[in-house]
Amino acid sequence: MRTNLPSPQSAPLHVLGLGPGDASLLAPAALRCLKDSTVIVGYRPYIDLLPDSLLRGKQVIATGMRAEVRRVEAAVQSALNGLPTSLVCSGDPGIYALAGLTLEYLEKRGIHPDSLPLNIIPGIPALCAAAALLGAPLGHDFACVSLSDLLTPWEGIRRRLEAAFAADFVTVLYNPRSRRRTTQLAEAFALAALHLPPSTPVGIVRNAFRPRQHILISPLAACDPREADMFTLLVIGNSETRLSPGARMLTPRGYTL
Amino acid sequence: MRTNLPSPQSAPLHVLGLGPGDASLLAPAALRCLKDSTVIVGYRPYIDLLPDSLLRGKQVIATGMRAEVRRVEAAVQSALNGLPTSLVCSGDPGIYALAGLTLEYLEKRGIHPDSLPLNIIPGIPALCAAAALLGAPLGHDFACVSLSDLLTPWEGIRRRLEAAFAADFVTVLYNPRSRRRTTQLAEAFALAALHLPPSTPVGIVRNAFRPRQHILISPLAACDPREADMFTLLVIGNSETRLSPGARMLTPRGYTL
Numbered sequence: 001m002r003t004n005l006p007s008p009q010s011a012p013l014h015v016l017g018l019g020p021g022d023a024s025l026l027a028p029a030a031l032r033c034l035k036d037s038t039v040i041v042g043y044r045p046y047i048d049l050l051p052d053s054l055l056r057g058k059q060v061i062a063t064g065m066r067a068e069v070r071r072v073e074a075a076v077q078s079a080l081n082g083l084p085t086s087l088v089c090s091g092d093p094g095i096y097a098l099a100g101l102t103l104e105y106l107e108k109r110g111i112h113p114d115s116l117p118l119n120i121i122p123g124i125p126a127l128c129a130a131a132a133l134l135g136a137p138l139g140h141d142f143a144c145v146s147l148s149d150l151l152t153p154w155e156g157i158r159r160r161l162e163a164a165f166a167a168d169f170v171t172v173l174y175n176p177r178s179r180r181r182t183t184q185l186a187e188a189f190a191l192a193a194l195h196l197p198p199s200t201p202v203g204i205v206r207n208a209f210r211p212r213q214h215i216l217i218s219p220l221a222a223c224d225p226r227e228a229d230m231f232t233l234l235v236i237g238n239s240e241t242r243l244s245p246g247a248r249m250l251t252p253r254g255y256t257l
Numbered sequence: 258m259r260t261n262l263p264s265p266q267s268a269p270l271h272v273l274g275l276g277p278g279d280a281s282l283l284a285p286a287a288l289r290c291l292k293d294s295t296v297i298v299g300y301r302p303y304i305d306l307l308p309d310s311l312l313r314g315k316q317v318i319a320t321g322m323r324a325e326v327r328r329v330e331a332a333v334q335s336a337l338n339g340l341p342t343s344l345v346c347s348g349d350p351g352i353y354a355l356a357g358l359t360l361e362y363l364e365k366r367g368i369h370p371d372s373l374p375l376n377i378i379p380g381i382p383a384l385c386a387a388a389a390l391l392g393a394p395l396g397h398d399f400a401c402v403s404l405s406d407l408l409t410p411w412e413g414i415r416r417r418l419e420a421a422f423a424a425d426f427v428t429v430l431y432n433p434r435s436r437r438r439t440t441q442l443a444e445a446f447a448l449a450a451l452h453l454p455p456s457t458p459v460g461i462v463r464n465a466f467r468p469r470q471h472i473l474i475s476p477l478a479a480c481d482p483r484e485a486d487m488f489t490l491l492v493i494g495n496s497e498t499r500l501s502p503g504a505r506m507l508t509p510r511g512y513t514l
Contacts, residue, residue: 017385019284027381029281069512092381094388096510100396103507108514113503122389124284124349128274128379131351136377139357140409141417143400143426151511152397156425160398163424167417169400246370250360253353254408255326257365 010116012036013079015099017092017123020209021049025129030121033086041075042088043067049210050088059083066150072098072105079116092125096146096174127172130205130233133215135248137203137235141169147184148175154184161188165195170241170251173234177225185225185234192220192236201242201249203235204228217249267373269293270336272356274349274380277466278306282386287378290343298332299345300324306467307345316340323407329355329362336373349382353403353431384429387462387490390472392505394460394492398426404441405432411441418445422452427498427508430491434482442482442491449477449493458499458506460492461485474506 014033019025034040034054040047044062047055061074075087089097099120106116131138143164149157164171171192176185192200198221206214206229216227220236228234237251244250271290276282291297291311297304301319304312318331332344346354356377363373388395400421406414421428428449433442449457455478463471463486473484477493485491494508501507 019381020379022286024286024289025284025379027276027282027284029279032281069514092385092388094385094393094395096396099389100393100507100510101512103393103501103505104509104512104514107501107507113505118503120389120393122277122282122381122385124379124381125385128349128351128382131349132356132377132379136351136357136360138351139353141400141402141414143398143421145398157398160424160426163420163426164400167420168413169417169420244360244364246375248360248370250357250364252361253357255358255361257326257361 009082010080011082011084012117012119013075014086014119014121015089015093015102016086016121017089017097017125018046018049019091019124020126020129021090022209023051025124025209027121027123030123033119033121037084037086039078039083039085040088041071041078041085043071046088046090068098068101069105072101076102076105076111076116089123090126092123093120094122095125095144126174126208126233129208130203130235133205133208134203134217134235135244135250137237137241137249137251138170139251139253140238140240142172143169144172144174146174147177147188148181149184158187158191161191165192168238170238171236173236175230176228176232176234178230185228189220189223189225196220196236196239200239201237203249204232206232208233217243217247266339267337268339268341269374269376270332271343271376271378272346272350272359273343273378274346274354274382275303275306276348276381277383277386278347279466280308282381282466284378284380287380290376290378294341294343296335296340296342297345298328298335298342300328303345303347325355325358326362329358333359333362333368333373346380347383349380350377351379352382352401383431383465383490386465387460387492390462390465391460391474391492392501392507394494394498394506394508395427396508396510397495397497399429400426401429401431403431404434404445405438406441415444415448418448422449425495427495428493430493432487433485433489433491435487442485446477446480446482453477453493453496458494460506461489463489465490474500474504
């Protein structure tokens, strides 16, 4: 069904990235959208990152894991009903977050862009937050892979991991492990070991710029998958990545000094 | 030469990302550092993105292209001299920017981290800014490759491009073309065409969130390398990327709607 009629009553839908979560890393544009919204929709742990003062007097729709479609549905419906709405994502809304699903949902429902002002506001992604804490591991070309096989067959993920290691990309791993998914990270380390020296630094960052932040840099051969959970991001160095003084992870780009 | 003595007179060195350049996307943490600094060092076009009010009364060291080492040198020296200093990068300081070169320079000069408080502040990278303007092209795994062969042999770049296309990553291209480098982007398109359908959407974003912003989405087969310059970032879709209504680029992640 395609609704071609404009909806004069619809309000803006902001799909925005909170960045890592700390207010000091939230873009003013995203803050503005949050303040201007009467409805805020998001995954409960991300909503919890927002200060109470920002939520006061607003309708907050916070849902649990795997309720992505319901979140998008609620946010779109709210905007169509004429309520300015923010759909909040952690990091950047375009990286393993809800910008794509929102476009898909609008397409599926036949809601034409002209009838719903959609505003995608970028945020500091987890990969940049983790990298800043580790030093400069993303100093050269990198690949970003989610290890979650809930939506993608493991064979496809495995193929991308192999390609990334073989071509000497720095490799960023999102969603490395959850309570239910416990085998993928060990397999990723094993694939990396086929292409990289055992001493290759691996950065393991949990809760970047959030309470209980934890940073670990470990040689690939000594990495323990149990160091990772759902709130962890990993950066596996390339063949040139090294530790620089102060235990910082550094991938040089090739400048002559 | 390694200086093991702490320098009690040294001041903090902030290596920070401005994000795309618009003040609405500058993190408060980065703004705080800029305000607290008495010296601001950076590439001239990035310094020009800052409001005059922020620069007033400060020493500004703005240099031209390819003066990366001199910028880092000036910033480190300034902090060692006791002047709080910000070294500004566009986007995120860790992605093709100066965080890595700063670590390398400190290492080379033997300046121990304890003697110079170094503060790396992440920013919204160009890839997220461009993606937000295009729709949601980074909805699944992606690889990020710089086409500049000034510091990296073209054979290595070519190998990474081939790996990324063959493994069906979405591929982000930084530094696609400059006045002197005019052949790499056409070669990248030709490599992509070996693995992807001619209709694959390619997003070409110039000056994201800056004056003279320009957004173009073109099928791979019709891409013209002359659309790109030094301030352009490209996103080549994967085999599943499509145009969604409203001319938005969408890479689905696999949700069932």
